[in-house]
Amino acid sequence: MVRKRLAPEAAPDEPYLQIGEVAERTGVTQRTLRFYEEKGLLKPPTRMEGGFRLYSETDIQRLERIKRLKQLLGFPLAEIKEMVDAEEVKLQLKAEYRPEAALSQKKAQLLKAIEVTERQYDLIRQKVADLAEMQSKLEERLATFGDWMEQLERQLTANRKVKTKV
Amino acid sequence: MVRKRLAPEAAPDEPYLQIGEVAERTGVTQRTLRFYEEKGLLKPPTRMEGGFRLYSETDIQRLERIKRLKQLLGFPLAEIKEMVDAEEVKLQLKAEYRPEAALSQKKAQLLKAIEVTERQYDLIRQKVADLAEMQSKLEERLATFGDWMEQLERQLTANRKVKTKV
DNA sequence: TCTAACCTTGACGTTGAGGTAAGTTATCGC
DNA sequence: GCGATAACTTACCTCAACGTCAAGGTTAGA
Known part of the structure; x- marks a missing residue:
């Protein structure tokens, strides 16, 4: 459980995190992260050359929203997915407003x-x-x-x- | 699914219901009723001679509370049980206040x-x-x-x- | 008394939401 | 380039919360 290696600092602009870091910081297990990805709750994050997952800050925010909804509503993940997806539409629209x-x-x-x-x-x-x-x-x-x-x-x-x- | 036989009208004071009636009226399945009983969420109801379950009005009320808590909080049944049990303590106390x-x-x-x-x-x-x-x-x-x-x-x-x- | 409708227990199946273990590959600091 | 640590995939396991037969007993009405 002790984390010896530093987070990949190569990224200059956005701080990307590996799965272990994300797990530690958010309190969910790595298994859960992969599971959510598999189920479409989290979209596949970017990867390093070797295949290591690299989570962006927005990925993590999405995860936090999922956690929150799950805890507050106690709904099955499928419904949570729908709800979070709905939020995403908003961001999409805002992004490509051009x-x-x-x-x-x-x-x-x-x-x-x-x-x-x-x-x-x-x-x-x-x-x-x-x-x-x-x-x-x-x-x-x-x-x-x-x-x-x-x-x-x-x-x-x-x-x-x-x-x-x- | 069609209910032809009448509910047992023999009971003069309290209207006892068979499991099918309860299921129909509350929207839970018979399986769920037996399951909740097994798990201690519902205490074993009285029975007819032949072993048929007979639910009292209070049994049904308890069931409704369970349904409500489950739906509102989305907690595991074990916790729901604790909560409903806590309510029961109140009734117990009131009953044997003598x-x-x-x-x-x-x-x-x-x-x-x-x-x-x-x-x-x-x-x-x-x-x-x-x-x-x-x-x-x-x-x-x-x-x-x-x-x-x-x-x-x-x-x-x-x-x-x-x-x-x- | 016979029968349709209802109920019983028992056992096995399923689905959701992950846990866990194995075997293999990457990364990083030296 | 090596060793320690972290990640990867694959596959099987678990636990909760029921669903779904199967085989047989009960009840009420004709």
Whole structure:
């Protein structure tokens, strides 16, 4: 687990990371990284001559988004993939905002992105609402527990008094 | 899938349901019901003479809570079990609030219930916060998309004008 | 009492999400 | 160019959470 070799510093502009570094920094295993790649959740990163994977900062950001969605929503990876893909459309659009051609095609893409995002949004809104309700119920319950505890305490001290009296 | 026989109407007070009815009404499969029982998520229901399972209304309520937690949190069943069990402690305490003996024992139980509930509460609070943040980000994104769409529309109509002119 | 519909247990299969091990190849510092 | 360390692929394993028969017992209604 000790990392002796330095990260490849050859890259001048962007700092590329090998799989071990990425694993360490993000807390996922190398296996998981390869697995996600296999499943299309992460797109194949660039490689060194010898085939070693080199992850860019954007790759890592995507991974973090995946982690987050997975943890927060608990959905199967296939759905997570869809969601992250939808985000990517946004970046794509922003990137190639130049070419004047194919405007209507761009519109179609944008429409789709909007649709997906809206679905996502509704889903999350619903979940927030449900969870909030659950939260308030738990609050109530904790209050009730507090009351009971007080009562119990009173009864206990009362008992002690009786016993010491006898 | 067609249900021809009526539910057992023999029970005068509480309406007990057979496994098929429960499955139909709750949307889970019979297999899942047996599986949850096996895993301790549902306690063994009462049975008819011949061994047919008979679920009470409270059994079903417990099942619904399980479904809800599973859907909202996406946790493994083992954890869901813990959570639902914690709720049950509450009911237990309420039920046997009579016996004056073993007060301190009751206190211990209550303390544990409080602890578990607090853990649950914190967890959910955190989740709500995270999801709310994600929600607002999605909102932003949708707004941005809207702007882009407007721009696109403008460009498109401009294009059309040019073409018709030529 | 007979039968259609329902239920029982048992056992094996499947899918998702990785873990683990083996054998081989790369990289890097010396 | 060598040795240590890290990565690569391939393949099999695991665990959770059910699905899917198969073979037989139960129940209610005619």
